[in-house]
Amino acid sequence: MNTPQPSRPRNVLFLCTGNSARSILAECLLRDLGKDRFAAYSAGSFPKGAVHKLALRLLAEQGIATAGLRSKSWDEFARPGAPAMDFVFTVCDQAAGEVCPIWPGHPITAHWGIPDPAAVADDGRGAPMLAFREAWQMLQTRIKLFLALPFAALDRAALAREAGAIGRLRADAAEHQAS
Numbered sequence: 121m122n123t124p125q126p127s128r129p130r131n132v133l134f135l136c137t138g139n140s141a142r143s144i145l146a147e148c149l150l151r152d153l154g155k156d157r158f159a160a161y162s163a164g165s166f167p168k169g170a171v172h173k174l175a176l177r178l179l180a181e182q183g184i185a186t187a188g189l190r191s192k193s194w195d196e197f198a199r200p201g202a203p204a205m206d207f208v209f210t211v212c213d214q215a216a217g218e219v220c221p222i223w224p225g226h227p228i229t230a231h232w233g234i235p236d237p238a239a240v241a242d243d244g245r246g247a248p249m250l251a252f253r254e255a256w257q258m259l260q261t262r263i264k265l266f267l268a269l270p271f272a273a274l275d276r277a278a279l280a281r282e283a284g285a286i287g288r289l290r291a292d293a294a295e296h297q298a299s
Contacts (some may be wrong), residue, residue, distance in 0.1 A: 129159045130271075133227070139164025139191045140172040141238045141252070142211040144260045148184050153263055159203065162193035172238050174252045182256075198223060207283065211259070212236060228280045232287035234258050262286050278284040 132150055136143035143162035150160035168191045179186050196202060204225030209232045237251035265286045274282065 129157055129161045130228075131161065131203045132207045132209065133197055133223075134160070134162040134196075135164065135194055135208060136162070136212040137165050138168040138238070139193075140168040140170060140185045141175045142234050142255055142259070143237065144171050144175050144189060144191070145178070145252075146209070146232075146255055146263065148186075148189070148209055149256075149259055149263050152182075152184055153260075153267060157267075161197065161203070161205075163192050163197055165194055167191040167193050172252075173185055173238070174249055177249070178252050179254055200224075209283070209287070216219045222293075227275065228283055230280070230283035232259075232262050232285045262289070265289075 123217065132154075134143040134146035134150075139162055143164060147160045147162035150158050158173065170191055171186070171189050176186050176189075179189075197205065201223060205227040206225070208223055208227045208229045210229075211232050211234050213231075213290050234255050235251070237248065237255045240248045240251035242248055269279065269282050271279070271289050
């Protein structure tokens with residue numbers, strides 16, 4: 121059985137604990153690469169309250185607009201009237217282990233763990249920015265693989281399997297598959 125094509129873009133929520141780096145990068149990447157096929161959002165279980173300055177710098181370097189970006193709670197997306205999510209992806213191991221809200225619409229969920237670039241100590245040689253660039257590359261690879269899925273040909277169970285498989289790919293294998 122094929123999954124019916126939505127009459128609207130598919131909604132995707134990226135979750136992380138602080139919603140200041142990885143989930144923000146994923147949101148921006150999917151908005152950029154997914155165009156009108158996807159609506160991307162991000163949130164955190166314990167939002168930091170601000171987007172990490174190196175995430176903003178990296179997005180600016182990539183030519184991606186940052187206006188309106190903010191660190192926000194996942195509670196915003198569990199409330200009545202929130203957009204119904206089609207997919208929810210955790211991008212940090214801590215958020216994956218937390219009890220998530222009940223999402224309206226019963227979205228497909230998967231864990232796409234990415235090392236936390238914000239946790240990298242400044243060594244005076246640019247290690248934090250390098251970590252942000254590596255996180256960006258991993259997220260970009262996974263999102264490109266996700267966008268390449270034949271959505272019209274896959275049922276819900278198959279989409280869930282594929283989304284989960286994308287999250288289990290090692291970074292080097294994922295980069296090879298996406299190219």
